[in-house]
Amino acid sequence: DAGVTQSPTHLIKTRGQQVTLRCSPKSGHDTVSWYQQALGQGPQFIFQYYEEEERQRGNFPDRFSGHQFPNYSSELNVNALLLGDSALYLCASSDLGGLGNDEQFFGPGTRLTVL
Amino acid sequence: AQSVTQPDIHITVSEGASLELRCNYSYGATPYLFWYVQSPGQGLQLLLKYFSGDTLVQGIKGFEAEFKRSQSSFNLRKPSVHWSDAAEYFCAVGANGAGSSNTGKLIFGQGTTLQVKP
Numbered sequence: 001d002a003g004v005t006q007s008p009t010h011l012i013k014t015r016g017q018q019v020t021l022r023c024s025p026k027s028g029h030d031t032v033s034w035y036q037q038a039l040g041q042g043p044q045f046i047f048q049y050y051e052e053e054e055r056q057r058g059n060f061p062d063r064f065s066g067h068q069f070p071n072y073s074s075e076l077n078v079n080a081l082l083l084g085d086s087a088l089y090l091c092a093s094s095d096l097g098g099l100g101n102d103e104q105f106f107g108p109g110t111r112l113t114v115l
Numbered sequence: 116a117q118s119v120t121q122p123d124i125h126i127t128v129s130e131g132a133s134l135e136l137r138c139n140y141s142y143g144a145t146p147y148l149f150w151y152v153q154s155p156g157q158g159l160q161l162l163l164k165y166f167s168g169d170t171l172v173q174g175i176k177g178f179e180a181e182f183k184r185s186q187s188s189f190n191l192r193k194p195s196v197h198w199s200d201a202a203e204y205f206c207a208v209g210a211n212g213a214g215s216s217n218t219g220k221l222i223f224g225q226g227t228t229l230q231v232k233p
Contacts, residue, residue, distance in 0.1 A: 004158070033219055042119075042205050042223030043159070056220055090158060094219055104219060106151075106158035 002027075004093050004107035012113045013081050021076040021110045025093030031055075032074040033104065034066060035090040043090055049074050078112075086114045117142045119208050121224035128196050129232045136191040136227050138206030147209030148189040149221065150180055154202045162204075165189065176200070201231045 005024045013019050025032050031050045035043035045058035049068035068074045072093075078085055088111050092104040118141040128134050140146055147166050151159040163174025170182040180191045189206060204227045210220040 031219060033221075035221075040225075042207075042226050043221070045220050045222070048219055058220070092159075092221075103161055103164065104221065106160070108156070108158045 004091055004105050006089075006091050006107040006110050008110060009108070010111045010113075012115065014115050015081055015083060017081050017114075018077065018079045019081060019112060021078075021089050021091075021112070023074045023076070023091030023093075023107060025072050025074070025091075026105045029093035029095050029105070030072050031094045032068060032072065033092045033094070034074070034076045035092065036060070037088040037090055037109070039087070046076070081114045083114050086112060088112075117146075117208055117210055117222050119206050119222055119224035121204075121206055121227050123227050124225065125228045125230070127230040127232060130198050131195050134191075134193045134196045134200070134229070136204050136206075136229070138189045138191065138224060139187050140189065140206075140208045141187065142208055146189075148180075148182060149207040149209065150174065150178070150189075150191050151205045151207060151223075152176075152202050153205065153226075159205065162191070196229075196231055198231045198233065201229055203228050 004026050007022045033048040034046040037043040046060050047057040048055045052068045063079045065077045088109040090109045091107045094104045120139045122137050149164045150162040152162050153159050162178045163172045165172045165182045172180050178193050180189055182189050206224045207221040
């Protein structure tokens with residue numbers, strides 16, 4: 001089992017550009033959550049996808065959007081990049097199946113640098 | 116609003132010494148509580164979790180944590196620290212939805228960096 005995988009590992013963009021990050025959940029998991037971790041901070045919840053729909057969302061602007069595919073993999077899109085979007089973006093998967101207490105497994109993250 | 120506070124940003128202990136990392140939470144109902152560890156360049160690994168029942172929770176790598184409702188705390192402990200324990204530690208609370216179930220949204224503290232002296 002490969003666990004949660006994310007691509008790319010690192011990414012450098014300039015202000016105003018758009019970026020797409022990808023996540024493949026752990027085998028058997030149906031729910032994907034995305035977190036932003038700025039340097040020296042704890043991760044902050046962006047949104048969560050279940051059954052190809054955004055199930056809940058944190059306090060992030062509409063520039064942050066996502067998608068979940070039928071195979072449960074997910075993408076995070078960020079438009080009109082700002083310097084402040086530079087961070088480690090973490091994907092976590094779980095088998096919530098709606099509501100539950102299952103553990104979330106985190107991927108290694110994508111390091112995004114905006115210049 | 117739910118929140119997590121880790122009062123210690125950086126802690127240094129000697130190898131073999133005991134360790135306690137503090138975590139305080141703000142939440143109205145019974146919280147779901149977690150401790151994660153993050154090594155450089157790695158994702159987050161779950162050390163232990165508390166949902167209900169026994170307030171002393173055992174985790175991986177010899178870690179344990181105790182839930183104290185009266186103090187709104189969930190401190191992480193280890194009796195003897197190893198050099199490989201040097202990492203960033205995060206306490207998190209699970210946001211509850213309808214029926215007090217865990218919705219999967221985690222609220223993290225700022226983290227505590229653990230340095231281990233030889």
